[in-house]
Structure formats: C-alpha cells, structure tokens
Amino acid sequence: MNKWWKNRVVYQIYPISFCDSNGDGFGDIKGIISKIDYLKDLGVGAIWLNPIYDSPNDDMGYDIRDYRKVQNMFGSIEDLKLLIHELHKVDIKLIMDLVVNHTSDEHKWFVESSKSKENPFHDYYIWVDGIAEERPNSLASFFTPSAWTYNDEIKQWYLHLFSEKQPDLNWENEKVREQVYSIINFWFDLGIDGFRMDVINLIAKNLKFDSISIDSDTKFDEKQFANQPKLHIYLEELREKCFNGRDNYCIGETPFANEDDIKKLVLSKKELDMIFQFDFLEADTGLKKWDYQELDLIKFKETLAKWQNIFAEKNSVFWSNHDQSRPVSRYGNVSNKVFWEKSAKMLAVAMHFLRGTSYIFQGEELGMTNYLTMTKDDLFDIESIEYYKTLKTDDEKEKGLKAILKRGRENARSPIHWTSGLNAGFTTAVPWARVNNNYLDINAQDQLLNDGSVLSFYKKIIYLKSNDSLLIDGEFELLRAKDKKVFAYSRTLGNTQYLIYCNFTNENLLLKDEEIKNCELILSNYNELSWALRPYESLVLKKVLF
Numbered sequence: 001m002n003k004w005w006k007n008r009v010v011y012q013i014y015p016i017s018f019c020d021s022n023g024d025g026f027g028d029i030k031g032i033i034s035k036i037d038y039l040k041d042l043g044v045g046a047i048w049l050n051p052i053y054d055s056p057n058d059d060m061g062y063d064i065r066d067y068r069k070v071q072n073m074f075g076s077i078e079d080l081k082l083l084i085h086e087l088h089k090v091d092i093k094l095i096m097d098l099v100v101n102h103t104s105d106e107h108k109w110f111v112e113s114s115k116s117k118e119n120p121f122h123d124y125y126i127w128v129d130g131i132a133e134e135r136p137n138s139l140a141s142f143f144t145p146s147a148w149t150y151n152d153e154i155k156q157w158y159l160h161l162f163s164e165k166q167p168d169l170n171w172e173n174e175k176v177r178e179q180v181y182s183i184i185n186f187w188f189d190l191g192i193d194g195f196r197m198d199v200i201n202l203i204a205k206n207l208k209f210d211s212i213s214i215d216s217d218t219k220f221d222e223k224q225f226a227n228q229p230k231l232h233i234y235l236e237e238l239r240e241k242c243f244n245g246r247d248n249y250c251i252g253e254t255p256f257a258n259e260d261d262i263k264k265l266v267l268s269k270k271e272l273d274m275i276f277q278f279d280f281l282e283a284d285t286g287l288k289k290w291d292y293q294e295l296d297l298i299k300f301k302e303t304l305a306k307w308q309n310i311f312a313e314k315n316s317v318f319w320s321n322h323d324q325s326r327p328v329s330r331y332g333n334v335s336n337k338v339f340w341e342k343s344a345k346m347l348a349v350a351m352h353f354l355r356g357t358s359y360i361f362q363g364e365e366l367g368m369t370n371y372l373t374m375t376k377d378d379l380f381d382i383e384s385i386e387y388y389k390t391l392k393t394d395d396e397k398e399k400g401l402k403a404i405l406k407r408g409r410e411n412a413r414s415p416i417h418w419t420s421g422l423n424a425g426f427t428t429a430v431p432w433a434r435v436n437n438n439y440l441d442i443n444a445q446d447q448l449l450n451d452g453s454v455l456s457f458y459k460k461i462i463y464l465k466s467n468d469s470l471l472i473d474g475e476f477e478l479l480r481a482k483d484k485k486v487f488a489y490s491r492t493l494g495n496t497q498y499l500i501y502c503n504f505t506n507e508n509l510l511l512k513d514e515e516i517k518n519c520e521l522i523l524s525n526y527n528e529l530s531w532a533l534r535p536y537e538s539l540v541l542k543k544v545l546f
C-alpha cells in the first residue's frame with residue numbers, strides 16, 4: 001500500500017525561532033499559521049514540529065512538564081487545533097515530537113516520585129539506593145559528566161541520560177507505558193498525523209547497575225541503554241495500542257542503532273515506519289562531536305549508499321535538524337557569495353535526490369548559515385554550555401568556541417530571516433536568540449522575488465521529489481565510488497535513468513564523454529551547460545536506456 005509519507009517532503013519547524021506573531025520575541029503557533037502560504041508555495045507536504053508542550057525549557061522543550069498542555073509562549077491548544085485545521089485545508093500533514101524517554105523533573109510524576117519510596121509514582125523513574133559519596137556507576141550522560149543525581153531526602157540516585165532536569169522514565173513499569181500510550185492517543189485523536197519519536201531506542205535500559213567507586217572517571221557508554229532487547233517488546237506494544245486502524249506514521253530518532261537493530265525496527269518487525277540515524281553525518285567528525293575534521297567524502301558516500309540500498313524508499317534523507325549545524329557552512333563554502341549560492345544548491349541536489357523521504361530543516365531552503373562569530377556570552381544551548389564548562393585552559397576555551405561555532409546547536413536555532421527589515425522580520429521585539437548578521441544578504445523576501453535564488457531552486461527540487469516517480473521509486477546506484485571530490489549516483493526506473501553529479505570542491509573537474517553522452521539536462525545550478533563540472537556544480541542528466 002502506498003503510504004502518504006512516501007512522496008511528501010517534510011519541513012521541520014523549530015517553533016521558537018520560526019515566526020513571532022505577538023511581538024514578545026519568541027516564535028509561536030500563530031506565527032506558523034501566518035506562514036502557511038509560504039509553506040504551500042514551497043511545496044512541502046508535511047510539517048514536523050519540535051516540542052511545543054509545557055516545559056521549563058532546560059533543553060528547549062525536550063523536558064516536558066505537561067504532555068497535554070501547549071507551552072504559553074507558543075499559544076494554546078486552540079491555536080494548535082487551528083494550525084492542524086489550516087494545514088489540512090491545504091493538504092499539509094502535521095507530525096509532532098514525542099519525548100518519552102524522559103520528562104522534566106518538574107513533571108508531576110517526578111515531583112511525586114521524589115517524595116518517598118512508597119509513593120505510587122516512585123517507580124515511574126529509575127532510582128537506585130546509595131550514599132551521596134558513591135554513584136551507582138560511572139555512566140556519563142549526553143550533557144553532564146555523570147548520568148546520576150542524588151536525592152538527599154530519599155537517599156537514592158536517579159538516572160538521567162541528558163541533563164539532571166531530564167530524569168529517565170522507567171519503561172519496565174507497565175503504568176508508565178499505559179500513560180505514554182494514552183498521551184499518543186490523545187494527540188492522534190486531536191488530529192495530528194504522526195510523531196517523530198525522540199531517542200526512542202533508548203527507552204529500554206540495562207538495569208544491572210554495578211557499584212563503581214566515585215573515583216573512577218565517568219564515561220559515556222551507549223551499550224548500557226541503547227537498543228536493548230526489550231525495546232522491541234515495548235515498541236510492538238505501542239504500535240498495537242496506538243496505531244491500529246490509523247493512517248498515522250512514526251519516525252524514530254535512533255542514535256547508535258546498528259544495521260541489525262534498524263532492520264528489526266523498520267523492516268522485519270515494522271515497529272517504526274522510518275528512522276533517523278546519523279552515521280553518514282559523522283564523516284567529518286573524530287571521536288566526539290566537537291572534533292570536527294574535513295569531510296571524508298568517500299566515507300560519507302559509502303555510508304549513505306549502504307543505507308540507500310538497505311532501506312530503499314524507507315530511507316529518511318536529511319542534512320540537518322535542530323541538533324546539527326547549518327549544512328552550507330559545514331559541507332559547502334560560505335567564503336564568498338557565489339560559492340555560498342552554488343554550494344547550497346549543490347547540497348540540496350546531493351541529498352534530496354536520494355531515495356527516501358526528504359526532511360528539510362527551516363532556513364535550509366534559504367541557504368541560512370552558521371553564526372559568523374561565537375563568544376562565551378553567545379552560548380544559549382545546554383549542550384554547548386555544558387561542554388564549555390569542561391574546558392580548562394584559555395587555549396582549550398578558544399578551540400572550544402571554534403568548535404561550537406562550527407558544530408554548536410545554536411547555529412540551527414537562530415531566528416529565521418524573513419525580510420531585510422528589523423530583526424530579519426522574525427519579531428518586532430528583542431528576539432529570544434541572536435539574529436545572524438547576514439540577514440541582509442540571506443532572507444526569504446529577496447529570494448522569493450528572484451528566480452535564481454536558493455529558495456527558488458529548493459522549490460524545484462521539492463516539486464520534483466514529490467512528483468517525479470523516478471525520484472520516488474527509482475533504484476539507487478553509487479557511481480565514481482572512489483572519487484574524493486564528486487558525489488555521483490544514478491536513479492533508475494524502467495528504462496529511464498537520472499545521473500546526478502555533485503562537485504564538493506571549488507575546482508573545475510572533468511566529466512568524461514561516456515558520462516554525459518546521449519543525456520538531456522534536467523537540472524543544474526549553473527545557467528548554461530558546460531562539459532566540465534565547475535566549482536560546487538550539481539548536474540542532473542536524463543538518459544533513456546535501451
């Protein structure tokens with residue numbers, strides 16, 4: 001059966017930075033409603049909305065205080081209903097974020113849970129007896145040196161894989177699972193079309209916590225909590241309790257999942273419709289996120305090609321999201337205007353002509369870039385702030401800020417550039433986060449009027465990706481596998497083939513005769529065809545096979 005997400009391009013909205021309708025400096029739901037014409041004109045078929053639930057925002061909404069309430073700064077549940085209605089009127093689906101690996105420590109379950117061991121909510125979280133001087137083990141969290149925080153009142157430690165304000169839920173407890181299913185059904189009944197499930201493969205933990213002395217260094221060890229056997233039991237149950245009889249979809253965020261895990265999740269067992277995993281985004285990274293390196297294009301291509309072949313139309317294809325820095329700054333070239341424009345367009349073709357559902361993060365369609373500068377006072381994301389705290393010497397701090405400028409989540413979360421006016425048209429008040437200084441050069445208003453803009457190019461790509469059966473169903477094959485500078489591949493359906501060539505460098509490169517013979521030009525980011533591949537050129541050629 002054809003699923004609705006197969007030929008729709010999904011656009012991710014980070015609501016706090018999208019559009020402020022009431023002049024308080026924060027983006028909101030009414031701001032999104034005011035941009036539905038823009039989204040329709042862009043051609044996207046679904047929106048993924050980052051969390052809009054009530055939250056103290058220790059991790060920008062990924063710490064939920066009330067799953068059934070909309071956070072005041074975003075508006076009300078009535079606004080959300082209106083958003084669903086208005087989106088559906090123009091045939092755009094709405095996918096929300098489901099964050100159920102953890103809650104906020106201000107959620108009433110955790111408040112109750114912390115009161116005493118006898119409290120009915122105590123087992124909603126993962127508590128271990130102990131003394132304040134000795135943590136249960138040396139596990140580090142994603143954000144903090146230790147994944148454990150002590151509660152002096154009840155003399156127990158609780159587990160948090162993220163910040164200490166994000167305690168992990170205990171999925172072993174049937175009541176927790178029932179609560180989660182009821183939340184999912186609440187939102188489905190309200191009319192949303194699906195969920196992006198935050199770190200869903202971390203919900204089942206290995207609960208054998210051996211005591212390790214506090215003296216030992218903490219270390220991050222995903223084997224303790226990712227892809228555990230019970231994950232599949234929980235997801236099967238979730239599917240049965242929430243998805244039966246519904247045409248809703250779910251995409252799981254599954255960091256650290258290996259090929260076998262993923263095959264189980266989306267192919268053999270169909271617990272999830274699709275997943276986000278990130279190994280192809282690690283081809284420019286050392287051991288840690290902050291160790292950025294030059295892109296190893298061969299590694300990047302090999303990784304992507306592997307997934308293309310395993311998952312076919314079930315691939316999720318994306319460059320970025322609210323956790324990644326801006327692709328044109330990371331993989332393209334922002335050293336001058338020409339290279340910026342060419343490389344933003346080239347990257348669009350390279351990724352979105354791949355097989356699978358395309359996800360575009362807000363601002364990507366404008367070629368928005370990373371911040372141009374970053375000082376200690378500019379940091380506003382918990383991950384960067386916690387990382388910066390670990391840096392000791394001046395030299396480490398200087399290098400650390402460079403790494404954050406390159407990789408920090410701040411870069412994706414800056415306000416969208418709508419116009420060349422005050423605060424880039426995002427708000428009339430002081431914006432909650434710094435507007436990137438390059439909004440006079442990069443903004444939607446100018447690009448909408450320009451046929452040659454990055455935005456106009458994205459519109460073409462989104463149209464083709466949603467309508468051209470070759471791009472939807474065509475088989476993928478990697479070409480020039482050992483080429484360090486060009487990402488080339490073909491998509492083939494019946495006797496028609498697209499050949500895609502993307503130059504990741506600022507050099508002129510050779511195209512061989514046999515690569516372009518008998519081809520018709522479908523799309524290029526240069527005005528006229530030349531038989532060389534120019535700096536950051538992307539070329540889509542069509543060939544009829546005999």
Ligand code: ISL
Nearest residue numbers: 059062099142162198199255289323383
């Ligand atoms: O952000 C990351 C790297 O910069 C990832 O390691 C990220 O923390 C991980 O993929 C999980 O992300 C999700 O859950 C987090 C939240 O902070 C992220 O924004 C969210 O996408 C905790 O809920």
